[in-house]
Amino acid sequence: MKKISIILALLVAAITLVGLFASKFIDSAKFTSVQTSIDSGQGFSFFVISDPHYLSDELHDDKEAFQKFLSYGDKLVHYSGRLIDAVTAEIAREKTDFILVTGDLTCNGEMESHKELAEKFKRIENSGTAVFVVPGNHDVLNPRARQFFENTIWETDYITKDMFADIYGDFGYNEALSRDKRGLSYLAAPSDDVWLLMLDTAIYKDNIKKNNPEVNGILEDSTIEWIKQCSELAKENNAEIIAVMHHSLLDHSELVNLDYTIQNSLEILELFADCDIQIVFTGxxxxxxxxxxxxxxxxxxxxxxxxxxxxxNQYGIVTYQPDEGYYYETNRVDMRQYAIDGRIKDKDLLLFEQFSINFFVAHCCESQNQCIAAMDRLTEDELSKVRDTVSKMNMRYFAGLRNEMINDLIDTEGYRIMETLPPCFIRDYINNMLNDEISDHNTYFIPVE
Ligand SMILES: [Fe+2]
Structure with missing residues (x-):
């Protein structure tokens, strides 16, 4: 009898153990085995490219409809391919370990643009640098995908979520340790020590029904649960996680944050703190x-x-040194050198910086210019001085310069005229630039804790 109870007890214990093992196995079965190319204790570097908004040359000529489209935006979409090619040359020169692309890969989610961009990424991988992408609000199920010929704008094919994972399979999805079931988020491990949580914050499922692409972002409850599992797995493997997503986690401006910062940012901040995720790269x-x-x-x-x-026209370069931390800096794409190296006789490329400034001033400050134009108590001469100061400040602002880095522009006639105006958006916008937490957003160091 005693023998039977011992056997029974052993059997129960064995079943319990098998059960425990099975539940553990089922949990981790969602993750494939960890394969990295950078060994533990080894430093590495990577580029961060945001919002390349690539538009295939097959989808436009340079005529009326396309020129009109360009004039409504702030983006050098017609040079998006050249810019990516120039960065590709810089990647090959630097021999960076991998690149992160933080979404808005395409102009408006055109299938042709996605396919061609994947070809460009393939060339980067062929030169020895891995590419990891996430989608932005422009990329998936975008009913505004268009092509432009003569004076007509035509619809063109867009892509679905599954097509995105397929087209960019080699750039994250096929090599993921785990994929979130809901969207296009995944976990990748280029290094033993640092893993990438590539998050899909875009909201696209109702875009076609609404005939409008949703601009703002969110991380849904099921994705939050999946992030917790990713964090556990990383901790089990002594890896640290850095996150990459399209939408902002923190407000980058007190004035302009609606539709930019994800809807549940406070919840995600708590989640990241619990999961020891210290850094997020966004666009x-x-x-x-x-x-x-x-x-x-x-x-x-x-x-x-x-x-x-x-x-x-810049990108980020991050250098990771174990026991030290992450050094971030930006680098402006050298389009002039790219044109010289490629013997491209395009004067806009050879004088690219000035060309880009002119385009920025003409198009990017449109909303500010409208605000300035509404200041009807100013003379034409005063308006032009205000416009000049505001566009110069805005250029520095977009380039990551604040506070004393734009102080010289306070000493201008345009700024003095603005100070005499009643409270308005443009004044708040400028004051925001002059009272920021840091002065130069182009270099940053995050020590390891
Ligand atoms: Fe964008």
């Missing part, structure tokens, strides 16, 4: 800006890299 706002905040004893940094197709 979307098209300006160079870094913000940080404390949650309990943790500090979380949101590094927004400005859009590749907007002045000053």
């Amino acid at each position: 979307h706002i098209h300006l160079q800006d870094i913000k940080s905040t404390s949650i309990g004893d943790k500090t979380i940094h949101d590094i927004a890299t400005s859009s590749l197709v907007v002045y000053p």
